[in-house]
Every structure is written in C-alpha cells, then in structure tokens.
Amino acid sequence: MSRSERPPALLALEDGTTFSGDGFGATATVTGEVCFNTALTGYQEVLTDPSYHGQIVAMTAPQIGNTGVNVWDDQSRRPWVSGFIVRELADAPSSWRAEGTLEDYLRGHGIPGIAEVDTRRLTRHIRDRGAMRGAVSTEIVDTGRLVDVARSARDMVGADLASEVTTGAPYRWGPDQVARRIEHGYVAGSEDAPSSAGLMDRYDGPRRKIAAFDFGIKHNILDLLVVGGFDVTVVPASTSAEEVLSGGYDAVFLSNGPGDPDAVTYAIDAVAALLGRVPIFGICLGHQILALALGARTFKLPFGHRGGNHPVKRLDHDHVEITCQNHGFAVEPHSLDGTRARLSHINLNDGTVEGLIVPGVAFSVQYHPEAGPGPHDSRYLFQDLRRLIDDFEPTELQPGATAAR
C-alpha cells in the first residue's frame, strides 16, 4: 500500500489519551498493554519476541522498516505484538538482507500498525503515567469508542501469558538449525569469536543436554545454547519437574516470556522442585520464576525496561555491560534477603535487580544476554552455564528456602 493510500488510524489509551496517525499492516482493531522500546535497530526481532505477546509496542526510533524483514532475523515462528506504533514507516526497504517489507509482513500476520504518530509524546506520557492498556484501530474512528475498547483490554497483572506462547510439544534445536543461520549472517560474531563462521568450531568439549522451558523462548537463546555446546530440547512451559528429571538432562534453562511471573504457578513449582537437583540458568521471565521459586517476590515496574542501552553492573567484576532489556516486572530486591540467592547484577539506571545467583546451584539474569536485538556484551553467561554444570553437585535446599506453594 503506498503512503497516500494508508487509511487513518487511531491509538487510544485507557486514560482517555488518543493519538491519530496512518494505518498500515492489517485492517483491524487490537488491544494490549502499550509500551515503548528505545532500541535503535532490531524492530523485526522485537516484533517476533514472544515476550511482547499481548502488547502494543511503540518504537522510539523514528524511522522504522528501513531494512525490511528477512526470515533469519525472526526470534520465533511469528510476530507476537498486538499492534505496532511508529513515527515513520519506510516505503521501500534497502538492505542486502531484505526479503520483504515490514508493511506486508505485518499485514500477512494480521497485525495492524499506526504510523505518523508523535511517538515521543506517547513515550513521555507512558514514562510519566506508567504503562497502560490501549487499543489500535484502523476501523474505529471515534476516539471515545476506542478508549472504551482500550479499557476492555486484559490487565497484565495476574496474566499467565506464557501458556499462550509456549510450544505444544517438545522439540529439538541443534547444530543443523544454527549452522544454516550462521551461514546467513544471522548469528553475529561475539567479542571473543569475531567471525560467525568460527562459532560452531569453538566449542570442543563434550556436548551437554539441556531442557529449555519455553515460556516464549527466542531463537537467539537457542542458537547460543547450541553454540555453547548444548543439545537443546525445548519443553512446554507446563513441563513438570519429574518429566525433566527423568529426561536425563545436564541442565535446565528457563526462558524469557510475556506476562506476570506470579501467574505462572506451575512453572514456579517445577523450578522449586528442580533447584539443587540440576543446574539452572534463567533469563527474563525465567529469572523472575527462579526468584519466585527461591522465595523472593516480584512487582510490576511503572513502565518497564525495553531497549538496547541499559547499563548493568556485574557486581563481582566491577564491570558494566550494555544490555538488551524487555521486561515489565522485576524482582523485589529486599525479597532476596533470607533466600539462598544473592544479587549478582544491578541496573545502574534505577538500581533494579538484574541478576541473581545461588552459587553452585542456579543463576539468572533479568536482561537478555542473547541479544537479538541488542549488544553482545553478556554472552559470557552461556559459558558460565558450562562452568556451573562442571562444578555442580546436587544439593537438597533447606526446607523453607523455596517458595511455599
């Protein structure tokens, strides 16, 4: 659809604020939590990150769609955002990697977008008032009506969204999947392995088996686990501890995912039962679930962290990593007191918990060391997982040290 043919579109927030713009992508009316992402690159990765399920995402970078879309940058099997908000959508992408336009891609997946929006005003609004429910429509032109629709959207707090994005059945992810992606320049080299080509050859120890809980797992995580020497079995979010233990895995990975961690009770229980019996590494929602399983608490941030530029300090190294972030909930810092976990990483912008560790047992980070999109500063965590496995000795956690559920 050319620029001049784009229909008017509307964005409404539950507090009554509305924004007008031009519709693109699918003709539809959608609801979700409206949030913003400050990453300058990687809109396709954002769209396809399952953690955005149930959300309407605004990119603060104003020129979106410049590099089109390609099959290699998808972070999962489909885009998950409910709606997409941009300042300006590129008419024609330009990239040697592009296989199609963003507009066609969203239309193909039934997702509406709204362009020509004062996204900075929206960002400031959310920053000041907090994340809120909203609606995007290319059909409803009446602002009052759309505000009502926004108010009917599901609340994030208490929502178990992992169950909506997780795989139905276990599946394997191994060197074959990754090799093809490396070949297409998908897995960029990291600091210690400059070229993609060398990535697969770097790991020369015995391959280990890992069960990856899929709460909304991203391809980059799977790739980096494989590159790190793992044979990965992705398991549904609802997999029980017993199923994992009987699978003969060397480690368990807890993935990122959407929604309120408190609502994913079955996973918290499973993790509580696995703690000490198998090494555990968690990212994002997986980190929150691990914290809850250890007896800590989580809370909803005012407007979350979403972007690619947050400084996180690795406390035992006095080193700052620039991180990819995507979360609306966080671990309550003081709630770690009295658990076996200790703080390993903090966010230097606002002091929130970015990582925790139960030495010899489990560790997790709130941010996204797998990047996609975002910086590659934190890939050492995948080596840390190898070390944890090597050093691991099964322990029974003290009664009461895990969540009482």
Place this chain on the structure above:
Amino acid sequence: MPRRDDLHRILVIGSGPIVIGQACEFDYSGVQACKVLRAEGYEVVLVNSNPATIMTDPEFAEATYVEPITAEYVGKIIERERPDAILPTLGGQTGLNVAMDLAASGVLDAFDVEMIGASPESIRRAEDRRAFKETMHEAGLDLPRSAFAYSIEEAVNAAEEIGYPVVVRPSYVLGGGGSGIVRDEGSLRRVVAEGIRLSTIGEVLIEESIFGWKEFELELMRDRNDNVVVVCSIENVDPMGVHTGDSVTVAPAMTLTDVEYQGMRDDGARVMRAIGVETGGSNVQFAVHPGTGRRVLIEMNPRVSRSSALASKATGFPIAKIAAKLAVGYSLDEILNDITKKTPASFEPSIDYVVVKIPRWTFEKFPGAETTLGTKMKSVGEVMAIGRTFCEALQKGFRSLERDHLGVGSRRKDLSLEDLRGAIGAPTEERLHLVEQALAQGMPVSEVAEATSIDPWFLEQIGRLAAADASLAGIGSLDAVGPTTLRKAKRLGFSDARLGQMVGASEAEVRERRLALGIVPTYKTVDTCAAEFEASTPYHYSTYEDEDEVRDGDRAKILILGSGPNRIGQGIEFDYCCVHAAFALREAGYETIMLNCNPETVSTDYDTSDRLYFEPLTFEDVMNVVEREHPVGVIVQLGGQTPLKLASALDRAGVPILGTSPDSIDRAEDRERFGAVLADLRLPHPPNGLARSVAEARAVAESIGYPVLVRPSYVLGGRAMEIVYEESSLERYIATAVQVSPSHPVLVDRFLEGAIEVDCDALFDGEDIYIGGVLEHIEEAGIHSGDSACVLPPFTLNDDQIDEIVAHTAAIARALDVRGLINIQFAMKDEQVYVLEANPRASRTVPFVSKATGVPLAKAAARLMAGATIAELRAEGMVPSRCVGHEGIEHVAVKEAVLPFDRFPGVDTVLGPEMRATGEVMGIDRTFGGAFAKAESAAGVRLPTKGTVFISVANRDKRAAIFPAKRLQDLGFNLLATRGTAKLLRRVGVHTDVVGKVSATDGSGEPNVAERIARGEIDLIFNTPFGRGARTDGYFIRTAAVEAGVPSITTMAGMAAAVQAIETLRDEGVSVRSLQDYLNELGDDTDI
C-alpha cells in the same frame, strides 16, 4: 576507581588555528575538558595559539599559553610549568602530533610527565599504517586486502589475488602523487611502473578498492575498567571515496539490521581494546559492501574528533567532558549523565530523531581548485540539523547552509536527464541537488543508486521530497493549499519560502496562512535517552507534531543568534562573541537562549546558554523561536553577517533587536547612507561610488580614478572583491565575477595603493566610548584584513595618529548611535587618515583584541546592548578605567592569518582583497620581532634562522628589498635571486647567486628555481607578484613553495617583518610566557 590524586597539574593541548579538517570542534572539546579538570580540582595549563577560542580565555586555566603548538614551544612550557600529565587527545591531530614529538624527543621522560588519555604506544598503533594493520589483523578484524610490491610482476600477482579494481599507492612520495585506481592488468602495469619510480624506496601498496561501499562511523568510549560504550553511529550518505568530512552524514545509522549493527559494535570495541585506548573516546570507521554486507575496518582515531563533536551534539552525550574525566581515573559508571542527572554515563544514547550533517564548501574562493570531492577534505565548515525524520532534517540542513537554498527543488538547473546522468556520477558540492533533480525528472532510484553508490534508502527519501515538491507545485495557489497538505509539507521540512515559490506567494503570505491555520512547530528535547527518563537540559529542535516540551521560564529572556556554519570570512571569532554574550547575560540575570546550527561550536554546547535551539538561521526558523519564547530582545550584532542579514526583517516583524538599531546598521552598511554620515562628520574617505549597471561602474571609476577596488555590496570576507587598474579589467570583472543590477549594486572605491590599514574595535553606550584597541596591519591596503597580519599596539603609528583614529571612531560611533560594538577600518596614506568602512557589529578581531588586552569586549557589548553603561561596567571591573585597551601594555601581540593553500594544489597563493584565510593565530612577546616569529610559527610557517633565501620582487619593490636583503646576508643567509633582482642586489654590495627562471630554462641543465625549491635547497622565499596570472614565474614559484612546505612571503611589509622575526629568533631563541602573566602586568582593575 575514583579520581587520581597523584596528578595535580595537567597540560591540555589545543589544536591551534582553524584549518580545513581541524576546526572549532576542538575548542568545544577543550573547553569541556578544562572545565571538568578544574572542577575536579586540578590545575590546568593550556597551550593554544588560536586567540579566537573560548578555551584560551584566561578563566579556563591556571596558566594559558597562547604560543605555537610545536614541540619546541610546548617543551618550554613543560619546563616552566612542570605539569604531572599531558592530555593530548582533545587537540585534534595537532595535539597528538606534538605529544608524540615530545615523547620521542624525551622531553616527557625528562620532566616526568605522564601522557594521559592515550599512551604513546596506542597512538602509534593507531597512526602508523603498518602497525595499525598488524594490530587489527591480530585482533581478527577484516581490512581491505592489500600487499606491498617492489616490482611490476609482484604487483600483478598481488592484484590477481586481491581482485580488481585495486588502488595503487606508492610509499614515501612527496605530496602523495602517483596513486590511482586501476581496473585491469594493463593499467596496473603502467601505474605501478610510475609508482615504483616515484617512491623513494621503490615500494607500492596494492590495495583492494572499497570505493562505492557504504561508509559508517562509530563513536566509542572506553574506561580503565574496560567498559566500552558506543555513543553514536553515523552513516555517510556519500559512499567510500568521499572524505567523511566532505560527506553528508546521518545519525543514527539508517540502513543496518541489528545483526549488522551489533557486529559493527563488537568490532568497534575490539579495535579500542587492540589499540589500547584505555581512557577516552575514539572514532572508528568502517566500509560495508552494499551487496554482501562484508564489513572492513578503515581507520580509527584514538582521540576526540570532528565526528565526536558531531556525535556529542547529535546525542547530548558530552564525549570530551567524559573523556577528560576518564583520563583522570574515573570509570564510566562513576560519571553521571549530565542530561538526565540521574542515570550514569555508562550507557549508550538512544535518539528519537534524525540528525543530518552537511558540509559547507567555499570553492568560489579558490578559482582553479579541483571541485570534485575525494579522499582529501575540502569543506571549511558544516551544519547540523535535527528533525524527527531524515526528510525533515535534510531540508533543515539545506537551509542552514546559507546558500540561498530554500530546500529541495529550489536549486534546479537547466539540465536534461542525459546531462544529469553524466553529472551525478562525480561527487561534488552539488551532487545531492542533482540527484534530487534527476529523481524529480523521472530517473529511477535504481539507476541513481548505480551511478552514485548512494544507498537506495536515502534516494527513496529524496525522491519522496521531489514528489511532494512536484505535487505542491501543482496546486497553483496558496489559497488552494489546505491545512492537511500544508501540515504534511511542513512535516517534510519544506520552508515557508519554498512553499511560497511553489504556489506563487511570498514567504510572508505563506507564514500568515500557516499561522492562521494553527500550524506551528513543536519543540522537542535532545535528552540522550529517547524520553525514557526525564531530562533537565533544555536542548531543543523544532518539528511539526502534537506536543511541545519547552518549559516556560520566569526570568527575562534574551535570544542570541549565532553565526551558522564556519566559512571563510565568518568563522570561530563570531561564535566566540556569541558565547561571551551568553556567559555575560546569564551572569547578569537573564535567561539566555542560543540559536545556531553549527555543531562544531562552543555556542551549541548545551550548557553554554540556558536554552539551546539547534535550528537553521533563517527568518522563519528564528521567528518561530521568538514566538515560542517571547524574548525581551534579540542580539544580532555578534554572529557576523548571518544574523545581521536577518535584522531588518526581524525588526519589521516587530521583534525587539537589542543594541544598535537595524536602521543604524543599514546606515553603516549602505554605501550612500554611510557616505552621508562621513560627509556630515567631515571625515575623509577614499572617493567612491555605487554602480547599478556596467555603464555606471565605468563612469564612477573614471571619475574617481584608477586603481579602484570593486565589490558587491553587503558581503563579508571580501567575496568577489578585486582591485582593478584599468577599464578593461573593470569590464572583465563585472562580466565574470558579479551580477550588477539595480537590486545588486557594485561598490567602486578609489584604491589607496601602498596605504597602511588600521582597524579599531570599540564599545559605545550612547555616551561613553571605550576603545578596545587599534590594530595596525602588516600587509598594506589591498590585502583583505582577514588575510593580513596585524599588530597591537600599532608599531609604526605615532600618538597623534592614534589619537586621530580614536577621535574618528568616537565620532562615527556617536553618529551611528551604536549600542555595543563597532569596528572601523582606516587607511593611512601620506599622513592622511581615511575611513574605509564602519561595521556596527562584532568584528573578526574582537577575540584577538580581548586576549591581547585582557578586556572581554563581547561580554561588555552584550551588557551594553541589554542596557548597561560603560560606567557601570567599569564599576563592575569588566571594562578597565583606561580609555584605550592597549594603553600601558608592555607586550606586543601579532595576529596572523592561516591559509588553506595546501588543500587546493595549483591555486595561486598571492594575497589580495578576497579573503581566503580559514583561521588565525596570535603571537605574543616583548618585542614585535618575537611576537611575529611566534605568530608565523603558530601559523605553520617555519622561518629559518640559517640557509638559503630566494628573493624575487616586482620592480616597484626592488628598492625596498635592499635593506632586508642586506640584513639577511649579515645574518649569514645565502641569497639567491633571478637575474634582475640579483643584479640590483650585487650593485649595492649584497652577494647574490643567480638562479634561472621557470619560464626561461636555458637548457644548460642547471635547475631552475622551482626545481631547486622542490629539491629542498631553498629555506625561505620572498616573492612579490608582478603580473597576475596562472602561468607566470611567480605562480610556479609560489605553488612549488606550497608543495615543498617552504615559507613564501608575498608582500614587502611581510618581508620586513619576517627579517625582524628571524633576528629575534637568532638572538633570543624561543621563550614562553602565560597570558595571565602578561595581563597581570597591566596591574589595573581589569577583570580578566
């Protein structure tokens, strides 16, 4: 790690004069560094030879040395000041070079001075081509493939392996000749054969060609804890092959996927680590193949740079300030982000707008210069524009250039598609306009991309603008432009003026309709974080959106209009004045607002003023800010011609102009009105007249007598100014150099040959006058004052003459009812003082005079404009009790111009009425000879103290040459001259050897003078021109001198001064003294 306590005193090196490739961005960086270091409690010792810098204001350092930035002088400063450390990474290439020299010569070790910011080893790894390649290969980075060859066969094999096309670069060739790009073996054999012959070591480098690849830059910072952040990514619109300083660039990068960008980011960090930059900022450049994404490293600069200044302005992240903190021990996470005041500096800015930088060239100043852009930078300045989209920013950038460019579509030429097809292939100043025209005329994006290697994404954007322009033009009348269309056009960055052109309405009519429709800009904030956190720094840009973020203040506001892009004739001096106004008015309790579009400057540092608007300096953009902010007054007299041009339009629109009224400005600028002022005052001026046609010009010249000085009215920097000696030259001038018409009159002045020129800068408050200083030019009248050296206090004028100049200045200031600064140029001929012109505004010499006398003239002027009196400023100590600035000073200050001839091979270096200097330096010493020697050294002119001098002067100068020639002989120089001059010198007893002319090589096999210059056998050249023209002997001598880097002096006055300087250098050697020491001697109430 906290601040280092083992350091107490730090020497900061500035970058010296403004030259092409090294402009005021280093003053911006240096000022930040000095502020930080002092705030941290360190003693700062500073060296910079450029008086027009803010950093050399005495309050920015404990000791400020306005001395040449050479190892010799800086070594003396180290000996005197005994700093613990030297910080060389903020002074551009000059800073690095001098620091490396000091390290190599052992001075740093001898005085136990630590190099901070970057170590000598890491600088060497980054700067030495071979060491760089080796280091980068070891670190696993991909570079353009290359091999050295010593024979044709080796070269052929290397090229086979690398793949054609390849670039051939001979090693160690004087002037860098012999390079070339070759596409096949045949041409390779030819170019290599020539290259091996030219190379003094018989070596050529065969390198993979990356011309036409996409070019990117990253600005990175690293601290001693190995934390690395990317401050900004920059994408060049012009592909590889055009110097990044000559490219239109965009931030952030627009055409990279995250995978590619993060790979580049990893590479950038790896480069920083491998080079070993431990504490500071670096610029890393990459080329990316558009079809495969292959990324190769081009180069890195282990210091702050032009790009880092741009990145700082583009993101709000103050790279230089942070670099200074890192250099003294802090880590990034220990430093607070200035803008959010809450989050740390260890993050990567996210920006929610698009920044476009466009270079500003001045080829019109250098007839004969090659105007195709290449790998050697040629632009003299740049503008930056911020918009929410690339289209908006690009259009704002175009109109910021002050090239009468109203935006896309306004610069079409009468060219067919076929013409355009041929023209767009070559990178030139005009290329983007031609590209736009080609797209407008229907050339497909793919074809333009093929011809230009410009990424199709940018071409699509430009094509959109062309299409929008066409559809607007099709509307027909302003009334038919509806609100939706108008708003869309404004969102695409179209100016009111361009919209008016398209619909046949005036800019004012468009504006009126726009305001009636309620379409006004909203101002957004540059906050480093894309609004994720609240920002406390009011750094704004306009766009047409929903929400305006500007907060209202409660103090009276004053808006200062800046000077726009640096160009020849209007450079850092005017920015200096604007910055001073901001400082002084803030101190006086006003809320200061700066409006400017030059990213290199201190004025566009967000903490210079209370508010910063990064906007084009056009009537529309200024009015928008005025209507948003409602200042009590606007200052137009400090930013040079740029704001002055807007004064009357702003005045007519009811904007309160502070200081001298626009009518008074016009009375000074308009020749006829000014003539009346002088007539009333009975002040003599050279006979002159105004011509509105060729016939009138002829008649005027006839009546006042030749030679005459002709020029268009209302120009700064002597654009298209010429001295003509007879009618035929006058006609040629008018036919080729200017347009003459009733609305574009030409000024014709009697040219006072051989006169001494004098400048006088003064402050006037309506009653009192304060004379900042009287400056005597060294070069005689006829040389543009900006290209001429000058001396303060005057060295040949007597007290009566100075008094007369002071009296005339006061009379004119009063007659023009000046409030603030006035500069008057005089000529002295045969004991008679003539008034040449009066400029009721800040002049180029204000910073120099302020530095030399310790009186902040621009600050005082700003206060006078805001209503203070000189008496009040005297009471405050801002203005001294003495009446003339140089009264009682016991030092001599010389200002020397710095000329860019080395950038424009083949351009004649003879000075004339057209200004061509890019910058200036100051030499200060006890004697004229000492000060002049320093000024020359600072300007890069290495006056010899022994060796061979070549003299060739015009007949009229022969007598005057005798004394200096004799003096040089007495000083032990060998003299060399062409036959005529030698004969005369021998006759008066000066032993002189004869050398052949270029034009009369006699076949004897004896080398002619140009050849001897090229061989390095001549150390100094005196050559006054006779008969201008491209193919004269003088031309060959002067261009040979430029190529060989031999000082060449083209005026008799310059010759006399140089001889005095050489004497001082021989007798007294090199000494240094701080500005503070000089000024303290004045011992009065001056607030320095």
